[in-house]
Amino acid sequence: MASERVDLDGNLIKSITICMIGAGGFIGSHLCEKLMSETPHKVLAVDVYNDKIKHLLEPSASGELPWADRIQFHRLNIKNDSRLEGLIKMADLTINLAAICTPADYNTRPLDTIYSNFIDALPVVKYCSENSKRLIHFSTCEVYGKTIGCFLPKDSPLRQDPAYYVLSEDASPCIFGPIEKQRWSYACAKQLIERLIYAEGAENGLEFTIVRPFNWIGPRMDFIPGIDGPSEGVPRVLACFSNNLLRREPLKLVDGGQSQRTFIYIKDAIEAVLLMIENPARANGQIFNVGNPNNEVTVKQLAEMMTQVYSKVSGESSLETPTIDVSSKEFYGEGYDDSDKRIPDMTIINRQLGWNPKTSLWDLLESTLTYQHRTYAEAIKKAISKPVAS
Numbered sequence: 486m487a488s489e490r491v492d493l494d495g496n497l498i499k500s501i502t503i504c505m506i507g508a509g510g511f512i513g514s515h516l517c518e519k520l521m522s523e524t525p526h527k528v529l530a531v532d533v534y535n536d537k538i539k540h541l542l543e544p545s546a547s548g549e550l551p552w553a554d555r556i557q558f559h560r561l562n563i564k565n566d567s568r569l570e571g572l573i574k575m576a577d578l579t580i581n582l583a584a585i586c587t588p589a590d591y592n593t594r595p596l597d598t599i600y601s602n603f604i605d606a607l608p609v610v611k612y613c614s615e616n617s618k619r620l621i622h623f624s625t626c627e628v629y630g631k632t633i634g635c636f637l638p639k640d641s642p643l644r645q646d647p648a649y650y651v652l653s654e655d656a657s658p659c660i661f662g663p664i665e666k667q668r669w670s671y672a673c674a675k676q677l678i679e680r681l682i683y684a685e686g687a688e689n690g691l692e693f694t695i696v697r698p699f700n701w702i703g704p705r706m707d708f709i710p711g712i713d714g715p716s717e718g719v720p721r722v723l724a725c726f727s728n729n730l731l732r733r734e735p736l737k738l739v740d741g742g743q744s745q746r747t748f749i750y751i752k753d754a755i756e757a758v759l760l761m762i763e764n765p766a767r768a769n770g771q772i773f774n775v776g777n778p779n780n781e782v783t784v785k786q787l788a789e790m791m792t793q794v795y796s797k798v799s800g801e802s803s804l805e806t807p808t809i810d811v812s813s814k815e816f817y818g819e820g821y822d823d824s825d826k827r828i829p830d831m832t833i834i835n836r837q838l839g840w841n842p843k844t845s846l847w848d849l850l851e852s853t854l855t856y857q858h859r860t861y862a863e864a865i866k867k868a869i870s871k872p873v874a875s
């Protein structure tokens with residue numbers, strides 16, 4: 486099967502070795518799964534954790550692990566480990582996913598956020614450039630910040646004009662709030678590393694691709710507080726709302742849940758990444774939005790849909806008051822701010838890779854919440870029934 490695979494231009498795809506940094510996270514775990522089950526490529530998986538890829542590293546009960554010789558886990562922190570350059574040299578391609586990327590951290594741990602997203606990524610870029618290795622770097626749709634439209638008067642008809650809100654890689658400006666709104670520490674660090682990578686390409690010939698994910702969601706995203714993550718931790722919205730539904734608590738709508746997002750199923754997004762990996766001639770030198778413009782909702786609508794879907798998959802009735810409003814200051818603390826709306830322009834990824842997302846929001850929530858229920862419902866029940874220590 487594997488030897489007959491061809492790229493978008495009809496050329497045979499050669500097997501390569503990929504150094505994947507942050508392979509133990511949400512996106513990394515899905516990308517490793519895809520590479521193991523559908524391609525002949527080898528992965529040097531780098532992370533400080535491997536819980537989310539354990540099933541790919543250890544034989545199942547039947548003793549089978551068909552890709553055992555194609556994936557190796559290297560537990561290391563890229564902040565301070567001299568083995569990193571050796572791993573990048575051994576690989577044909579490096580994919581960097583490592584980052585602090587949960588909004589609750591941006592305003593409360595701004596230094597860690599900036600170091601993680603800019604300083605810690607510097608050696609990765611440097612080693613790729615010096616050793617003439619290809620780099621796929623994960624940035625974010627947050628580099629666009631706010632839309633131009635949100636600065637127009639509330640009743641301006643221009644707010645309905647896509648020119649004022651669709652986010653295009655080669656045309657949209659990056660609009661952040663003031664420095665005291667530390668929310669933007671993440672977006673700003675990601676923007677600077679994008680500019681550095683772009684400059685390495687322009688001045689030193691680095692072969693790079695930059696990915697800007699737009700709210701990729703699915704199984705294994707983040708953690709459920711108190712079950713497989715800290716009780717006081719605040720994950721991204723999918724896990725926050727899943728946690729509320731599992732515990733039969735109202736879902737918290739930050740500032741009324743009026744912000745808009747487009748959500749894409751992780752499995753659709755991973756197809757796009759695989760196309761980038763296997764079509765370097767079409768992906769090098771490009772910045773790609775990867776999202777699903779058809780799946781736009783306000784956060785409030787997301788909460789309502791998740792409540793309905795969870796009721797269907799769990800068989801439990803929903804609460805009489807399924808949501809409550811909470812201020813951003815109360816929920817995230819001082820210095821929070823928000824992106825108002827995020828619609829990706831798909832022109833470049835369509836043209837270069839012919840890729841389009843497939844899964845509707847309802848369908849992706851149904852498979853994701855089925856997973857959440859199956860994985861966590863029992864553990865939550867046990868945790869809730871434990872007597873609280875006095």
Ligand SMILES: NC(=O)c1ccc[n+]([C@@H]2O[C@H](COP(=O)([O-])OP(=O)(O)OC[C@H]3O[C@@H](n4cnc5c(N)ncnc54)[C@H](O)[C@@H]3O)[C@@H](O)[C@H]2O)c1
Nearest residue numbers: 507509510511512533562563583584586623625698700701
């Ligand atoms: N999930 C999304 O929708 C989304 C959206 C925009 C951008 N991104 C970007 O994609 C990348 C991956 O996101 P994710 O959702 O998989 O996040 P994640 O937190 O699940 O994964 C990141 C992984 O990187 C590892 N890591 C962090 N610092 C490290 C270090 N110093 N050394 C070694 N490993 C380290 C973490 O342990 C974690 O496993 C990030 O760069 C993020 O900014 C993701």
Ligand SMILES: O=C(O)[C@H]1O[C@H](OP(=O)(O)OP(=O)(O)OC[C@H]2O[C@@H](n3ccc(=O)[nH]c3=O)[C@H](O)[C@@H]2O)[C@H](O)[C@@H](O)[C@@H]1O
Nearest residue numbers: 586588625626698699700701721722725737738739744784
């Ligand atoms: O996923 C992305 O594309 C990018 O955006 C995310 O940022 P954001 O979408 O703001 O993060 P979420 O935590 O998923 O929040 C989405 C929205 O839901 C709201 N929210 C979150 C949690 C909650 O319980 N209630 C609630 O109303 C937030 O205020 C925000 O408006 C993160 O910054 C990154 O993972 C990533 O770079």
